Amino acid sequence: MKGTSKHKVMDKQIAEPVSLGSYPPSDVTFLLKDLSDVSLELATEVREEAIQSGVHYSEMLPVEYQPTEQYIDLFHETLQQSAKRVALAVAIVSEMIVARRGLGCVLVSLARAGTPIGILIKRYIAERYEVDLPHYSISIIRGKGIDENAILYILQKHGLDADLQFVDGWTGKGAIRGVLIDSCNTLYEKYGIRLNDDLAVLADPGNCAGMFGTREDYLIPSACLNSTVSGLMSRTVLHADLIGPEEFHGSKFYKEWLDADESNVFIDTICPYFSSVVAEAKNIAGQMLEHPPEITWQGLRDIQSIQETFGIDNINLIKPGVGETTRVLLRRVPWKILVDTMDNPNLKHILLLAKDRGVPVEIFPGMTYSCCGIIKPLKGETE
Numbered sequence: 175m176k177g178t179s180k181h182k183v184m185d186k187q188i189a190e191p192v193s194l195g196s197y198p199p200s201d202v203t204f205l206l207k208d209l210s211d212v213s214l215e216l217a218t219e220v221r222e223e224a225i226q227s228g229v230h231y232s233e234m235l236p237v238e239y240q241p242t243e244q245y246i247d248l249f250h251e252t253l254q255q256s257a258k259r260v261a262l263a264v265a266i267v268s269e270m271i272v273a274r275r276g277l278g279c280v281l282v283s284l285a286r287a288g289t290p291i292g293i294l295i296k297r298y299i300a301e302r303y304e305v306d307l308p309h310y311s312i313s314i315i316r317g318k319g320i321d322e323n324a325i326l327y328i329l330q331k332h333g334l335d336a337d338l339q340f341v342d343g344w345t346g347k348g349a350i351r352g353v354l355i356d357s358c359n360t361l362y363e364k365y366g367i368r369l370n371d372d373l374a375v376l377a378d379p380g381n382c383a384g385m386f387g388t389r390e391d392y393l394i395p396s397a398c399l400n401s402t403v404s405g406l407m408s409r410t411v412l413h414a415d416l417i418g419p420e421e422f423h424g425s426k427f428y429k430e431w432l433d434a435d436e437s438n439v440f441i442d443t444i445c446p447y448f449s450s451v452v453a454e455a456k457n458i459a460g461q462m463l464e465h466p467p468e469i470t471w472q473g474l475r476d477i478q479s480i481q482e483t484f485g486i487d488n489i490n491l492i493k494p495g496v497g498e499t500t501r502v503l504l505r506r507v508p509w510k511i512l513v514d515t516m517d518n519p520n521l522k523h524i525l526l527l528a529k530d531r532g533v534p535v536e537i538f539p540g541m542t543y544s545c546c547g548i549i550k551p552l553k554g555e556t557e
Contacts, residue, residue: 196435235408281296
């Protein structure tokens with residue numbers, strides 16, 4: 175790295191992070207500006223029209239869906255049923271991170287779906303290897319990139335040669351993976367920093383991540399809910415009027431929902447299974463390290479097929495996978511939901527949400543994914 179580039183990184187004044195979120199501070203540091211007092215929420219239909227008219231999705235927030243009692247019961251039931259399976263996926267990814275990156279890396283979760291997964295990885299490595307890895311949660315936004323100030327802050331704290339491991343919950347089309355690759359290239363061009371753009375996820379149905387727990391498109395229970403399973407944090411926000419040149423991207427901390435918060439319940443339900451999955455995880459991770467799985471971007475090709483079948487101009491209206499379909503039902507205006515089969519046990523909450531919102535469900539066999547949400551086309555660009 176040239177001296178001038180080094181100074182550009184180390185000398186930039188960046189606002190210190192404030193305490194945010196409902197997780198213990200020992201689990202994660204949110205590198206986000208607190209926008210809790212700013213009114214950013216728009217009704218779903220209003221927001222949808224704005225997005226499809228060209229307003230960037232990161233400039234406003236959806237009104238958070240308040241789940242029914244039946245839906246919360248389903249979340250708890252799913253969590254109990256899948257806790258060991260999620261623990262195994264966490265353990266596989268963690269073992270791969272340790273094998274490839276050692277015990278000196280810095281975990282960097284992509285807010286917000288990556289945050290609970292980063293915490294689980296941090297907890298697993300602490301329990302298994304007795305090493306407490308630093309863990310940050312930062313913003314990445316499609317069309318705008320990763321939060322550069324957050325990256326510079328981490329490098330100022332941990333050194334220019336710090337080894338950053340990016341973490342997310344799951345892959346859909348692979349859009350965020352693409353943004354991460356582009357952002358790392360931009361950081362290199364601008365500062366001479368070479369970051370590893372590999373992404374660690376629990377589920378990779380999009381076939382676009384190098385480290386994953388599974389490629390099966392199954393329900394990670396943290397996908398069921400919004401802020402109440404993500405430390406009570408909103409989606410991240412990037413609005414020129416709100417974020418200064420030395421500040422992190424923004425987010426709201428919904429303290430008013432503390433009574434409904436499931437964030438720590440999610441973490442604390444999965445962690446007790448770690449000790450029982452170590453042997454299996456090491457075996458699977460070892461095989462994957464010996465024969466690295468191919469990154470084929472098959473998921474993206476499936477989406478292009480759906481795009482042609484239904485005559486959808488904008489690929490961004492198609493949200494594949496259990497996690498993304500859930501998001502469509504929670505905060506967008508869905509047109510229809512495609513499922514591989516009606517009796518897929520991973521889709522109980524999808525069918526419940528679709529019924530609740532009056533959204534038609536169609537069988538569309540042969541997808542890489544269990545399901546796919548299609549947003550109602552209005553006009554123009556979309557998220």
